Amino acid sequence: xxxxxxxxxxxxxxxxxxxxxxxSTNLNHFDAPEIVIIKDTATRAGFQNTMEKWLTxxxxxxxxxxxxxxxxxxxxxxxxxGFWAWDLALFxxxxxxxxxxxxxxxxxxEFNAPNNFNLNKYGDADKRISNMMxxxxxKVTVEQ
Numbered sequence: 856x857x858x859x860x861x862x863x864x865x866x867x868x869x870x871x872x873x874x875x876x877x878x879s880t881n882l883n884h885f886d887a888p889e890i891v892i893i894k895d896t897a898t899r900a901g902f903q904n905t906m907e908k909w910l911t912x913x914x915x916x917x918x919x920x921x922x923x924x925x926x927x928x929x930x931x932x933x934x935x936x937g938f939w940a941w942d943l944a945l946f947x948x949x950x951x952x953x954x955x956x957x958x959x960x961x962x963x964x965e966f967n968a969p970n971n972f973n974l975n976k977y978g979d980a981d982k983r984i985s986n987m988m989x990x991x992x993x994k995v996t997v998e999q
Contacts, residue, residue, distance in 0.1 A: 878965040879990040890917040891932045893924055902937040902950070905984040913992070931956050937984070947980040952987050962991045 890910060894903060903919070910917045926932040932955045940948035946968060954962030964987045968978070989995045 878963075878967075879996070880963045889930050890915055891924075891927055891930050892917055892919050893926075893932060893934045894919055894922050895934070895936050896922050898935065898937045899939065901980065902935060902984055905981045906933070906935065906952075906988060909985050909988040913988075913994075926955050926958070928957050931961070937980075939980075946978070947983055950984065950987065952991055954991060964991050 892903065892906060907917065907919075933952060934955070935950070935952045937950040938948050939945050947966070948968055950966040952962070952964045953960060966983055966987055968983075986995070
């Protein structure tokens with residue numbers, strides 16, 4: 856019984872240590888004259904709004920296309936998805952932004968905030984989405 860309690864406590868403690876994290880394969884200074892964002896209707900509108908603000912602030916031209924639109928092979932096409940979770944407050948739990956050009960995936964950014972005892976999961980979603988865009992366009996690295 857003592858060993859079961861000790862094992863449970865260890866698992867509980869270790870799961871509480873997981874902090875939000877990013878994984879990234881970025882574009883490496885990709886210069887696209889125009890960017891297409893494929894709207895994800897299942898994701899909260901604020902996600903797309905933050906991406907649009909980031910693109911505008913960084914002088915990128917973009918258009919929004921419906922969810923079922925085919926990729927324009929001559930333009931950078933961005934697809935995204937975000938999932939929110941509830942743990943005393945709503946927070947961005949998981950997110951992914953993918954970039955495609957000429958039929959190939961050229962960028963893949965993932966964010967994960969485990970739903971555990973770490974209070975860092977409650978960070979600002981807009982800032983985290985902007986960080987993902989910075990990663991995608993090579994303005995920062997995961998280490999930064």
